[in-house]
Amino acid sequence: EIVLTQSPGTLSLSPGERATLSCRASQSVSSSYLAWYQQKPGQAPRLLIYGASSRATGIPDRFSGSGSGTDFTLTISRLEPEDFAVYYCQQYGSSPRAFGQGTKVEIK
Amino acid sequence: QVQLVQSGAEVKKPGASVKVSCKASGYTFTGYYMHWVRQAPGQGLEWMGWINPNSGGTNYAQKFQGRVTMTRDTSISTAYMELSRLRSDDTAVYYCARNDITALGYYGMDVWGQGTTVTVSS
Numbered sequence: 001e002i003v004l005t006q007s008p009g010t011l012s013l014s015p016g017e018r019a020t021l022s023c024r025a026s027q028s029v030s031s032s033y034l035a036w037y038q039q040k041p042g043q044a045p046r047l048l049i050y051g052a053s054s055r056a057t058g059i060p061d062r063f064s065g066s067g068s069g070t071d072f073t074l075t076i077s078r079l080e081p082e083d084f085a086v087y088y089c090q091q092y093g094s095s096p097r098a099f100g101q102g103t104k105v106e107i108k
Numbered sequence: 109q110v111q112l113v114q115s116g117a118e119v120k121k122p123g124a125s126v127k128v129s130c131k132a133s134g135y136t137f138t139g140y141y142m143h144w145v146r147q148a149p150g151q152g153l154e155w156m157g158w159i160n161p162n163s164g165g166t167n168y169a170q171k172f173q174g175r176v177t178m179t180r181d182t183s184i185s186t187a188y189m190e191l192s193r194l195r196s197d198d199t200a201v202y203y204c205a206r207n208d209i210t211a212l213g214y215y216g217m218d219v220w221g222q223g224t225t226v227t228v229s230s
Binding site: 031037056061098 | 207
């Protein structure tokens with residue numbers, strides 16, 4: 001069973017700054033089946049990135065994903081006010097399709 | 109438009125069962141796995157399992173084996189998740205989410221239901 005560890009737990013940044021979120025897997029993630037989701041309070045998660053680096057439909061290009069194997073990164077190049085939220089990574093190459101514990105991006 | 113609409117909030121007593129529905133529209137229901145994910149209050153996301161609406165095949169997280177049953181009714185494009193022997197720590201928001209079958213799920217869970225709050229309390 002693959003365990004995903006996200007860091008940091010909380011990221012305090014100002015609008016316009018760059019955010020770098022990390023997701024580390026306990027074993028190699030098959031075929032880069034790694035996704036990133038954004039969740040705002042009271043809302044369902046929203047798919048941002050699939051296949052480690054492909055943006056989902058309608059996702060702005062300030063969001064980018066990278067990595068392979070066991071180390072993955074979500075980068076938000078310039079934070080907009082609507083980007084302050086919790087971000088989860090998920091591996092879906094094997095079962096169970098575990099999520100990381102989340103990184104909260106908050107306004108500094 | 110593509111959407112998943114879930115059934116309303118439920119309040120159950122410990123030991124009871126709950127069945128949550130997820131009605132799909134705007135796409136071919138049998139072309140996408142349906143996953144179930146839950147989120148306890150103030151906690152992260154927890155994957156429960158999926159059903160293949162085309163075949164009825166299922167894959168459950170080991171944690172829920174023996175307590176969860178995922179089914180579907182293709183005639184009304186609806187998936188169901190039933191959780192039995194409820195405990196207080198099953199109190200959570202339960203989400204359904206679709207995931208493409210043809211590309212072996214590569215495109216991630218791209219459409220989510222609005223969530224169903226299940227409260228387990230005596």
